[in-house]
Amino acid sequence: MRNFDRRDFLRFAGAASALSLAACATPGGGKGRVVVIGGGYGGATAAKYIRLWDPGIDVVMVERESFFTSCPMSNLVIGGHRRIEEIRRDYAGLHRHGVQVVNDEATAVDGAKRVVKLARGGDLPYDRLIVSPGIDFMFGDIDGYAAAMAGGRVIHAWKAGPQTSALRSSLERMRDGGVYVLSIPPSPYRCPPGPYERASQVASYFKSAKPRSKVLILDANPDVTSKGPLFKRAWQDLYPGMIEYRGNAKAVAIDAASMAVRTEFDTVSGDVLNVVPPHRAGDIAVKAGLITHNNRWCEVDWRTCESKAVKGIHVLGDATLSAPGMPKSGHMTNSQAKVCAAAVVALINGQAPNPAPVMNNTCYSFVSANEVIHVASVHQWNAGQATIIPVKGAGGVSTARNQLEADYAWSWAQNIWADMFA
Numbered sequence: 011m012r013n014f015d016r017r018d019f020l021r022f023a024g025a026a027s028a029l030s031l032a033a034c035a036t037p038g039g040g041k042g043r044v045v046v047i048g049g050g051y052g053g054a055t056a057a058k059y060i061r062l063w064d065p066g067i068d069v070v071m072v073e074r075e076s077f078f079t080s081c082p083m084s085n086l087v088i089g090g091h092r093r094i095e096e097i098r099r100d101y102a103g104l105h106r107h108g109v110q111v112v113n114d115e116a117t118a119v120d121g122a123k124r125v126v127k128l129a130r131g132g133d134l135p136y137d138r139l140i141v142s143p144g145i146d147f148m149f150g151d152i153d154g155y156a157a158a159m160a161g162g163r164v165i166h167a168w169k170a171g172p173q174t175s176a177l178r179s180s181l182e183r184m185r186d187g188g189v190y191v192l193s194i195p196p197s198p199y200r201c202p203p204g205p206y207e208r209a210s211q212v213a214s215y216f217k218s219a220k221p222r223s224k225v226l227i228l229d230a231n232p233d234v235t236s237k238g239p240l241f242k243r244a245w246q247d248l249y250p251g252m253i254e255y256r257g258n259a260k261a262v263a264i265d266a267a268s269m270a271v272r273t274e275f276d277t278v279s280g281d282v283l284n285v286v287p288p289h290r291a292g293d294i295a296v297k298a299g300l301i302t303h304n305n306r307w308c309e310v311d312w313r314t315c316e317s318k319a320v321k322g323i324h325v326l327g328d329a330t331l332s333a334p335g336m337p338k339s340g341h342m343t344n345s346q347a348k349v350c351a352a353a354v355v356a357l358i359n360g361q362a363p364n365p366a367p368v369m370n371n372t373c374y375s376f377v378s379a380n381e382v383i384h385v386a387s388v389h390q391w392n393a394g395q396a397t398i399i400p401v402k403g404a405g406g407v408s409t410a411r412n413q414l415e416a417d418y419a420w421s422w423a424q425n426i427w428a429d430m431f432a
């Protein structure tokens with residue numbers, strides 16, 4: 011099954027251009043058109059569920075990549091336990107649900123006229139817009155980062171794809187006895203346990219292939235930000251002497267020539283530099299005027315995920331200003347997307363959205379090839395606080411790392427990808 015291609019788009023846009031922008035927001039004669047920017051955890055889920063819950067609504071999803079590569083499970087590729095092909099999916103399933111997938115980049119949004127502009131030309135009018143662009147990096151916060159990255163001397167691998175493969179190749183090329191440096195930005199960043207899972211995966215590779223090598227974690231945060239005791243126990247038991255953890259060690263500069271990372275207190279050198287820069291909502295959120303907090307994040311009303319800055323636009327996932335206790339995760343984003351999809355369907359049908367939605371999260375982390383720990387939480391709208399907050403007593407963490415959860419974790423991935431795309 012093919013995606014909505016350039017020729018279809020031109021035909022579609024051509025037909026629509028005969029009408030005024032306002033009128034052509036519902037070109038199929040349906041109830042209305044929702045445009046979705048981003049086909050990741052938030053966008054793909056929202057696009058599919060709107061079509062499932064109301065096939066009378068036209069849904070057009072704009073995604074610049076031609077297939078999806080998952081950040082969750084990408085650390086297993088870096089550790090050598092999975093292949094990158096196993097964490098990819100295509101958009102054919104969405105097409106079967108009647109989502110029109112446009113393989114292009116959204117370059118601008120006119121919130122007043124309700125139009126999205128595309129890189130290859132053409133306007134997409136909408137009745138409601140859902141923006142789930144993930145993150146972009148604040149490279150300027152670390153001196154020398156951009157030049158070092160251009161020269162292939164530093165990798166973030168915090169967006170899955172070519173950088174994931176590049177990091178894996180660097181580790182394979184590294185000499186036994188070398189040092190892998192992982193620098194973690196200050197919270198909030200996407201996937202709180204993700205960096206510690208990555209350190210575990212790299213150590214698991216070193217243990218079997220390069221046992222004299224070392225993992226050095228430079229964490230801008232004072233301590234491990236998620237599942238701390240479980241990660242530290244795993245490092246002690248499984249990789250004794252291999253992982254060194256330094257808290258309050260924020261990267262401020264990179265010297266590509268000497269392969270060194272400077273923190274506020276000292277300078278360390280490594281053979282592989284994996285420095286994750288601080289991030290903010292993806293560029294299109296900036297261009298659409300959706301950023302409201304700290305020049306970084308988009309505030310939304312969590313009952314509908316509608317932007318507090320621009321009416322008619324909903325924002326999902328890592329781009330949002332998280333509610334209290336809410337992690338930036340794929341699972342959380344998938345949950346937000348369903349709340350948003352239900353609200354958009356209700357609003358387009360002239361109904362009131364659910365006044366007290368519930369969301370949930372589970373994050374599994376592989377501490378070795380076959381042992382996993384998890385953290386889970388449930389979040390519900392609280393009218394008194396006018397936000398969504400964790401439900402007391404719901405959720406928690408694993409009591410200890412175990413192999414059963416490795417099966418659960420890989421199944422979680424298969425299921426959430428099916429939920430998004432199948």
Ligand SMILES: Cc1cc2nc3c(=O)[nH]c(=O)nc-3n(C[C@H](O)[C@H](O)[C@H](O)COP(=O)(O)OP(=O)(O)OC[C@H]3O[C@@H](n4cnc5c(N)ncnc54)[C@H](O)[C@@H]3O)c2cc1C
Pocket residue numbers: 047048049050051052053072073074075080081082083084085114115116117142143144145167168169170200201204292293294326327328329338339340341342343372373374375
């Ligand atoms: C190493 C790592 C491990 C992780 N592990 C887990 C885990 O185990 N469990 C978990 O729940 N979460 C995990 N996460 C977090 C998870 O990946 C994110 O929270 C999730 O991807 C957020 O979804 P999103 O829709 O906001 O962004 P994304 O999934 O990144 O999707 C954004 C999409 O928008 C597209 N896009 C952006 N701008 C445009 C534009 N202008 N035009 C067209 N397309 C555009 C991008 O190409 C991308 O496909 C992990 C993250 C990392 C980095």
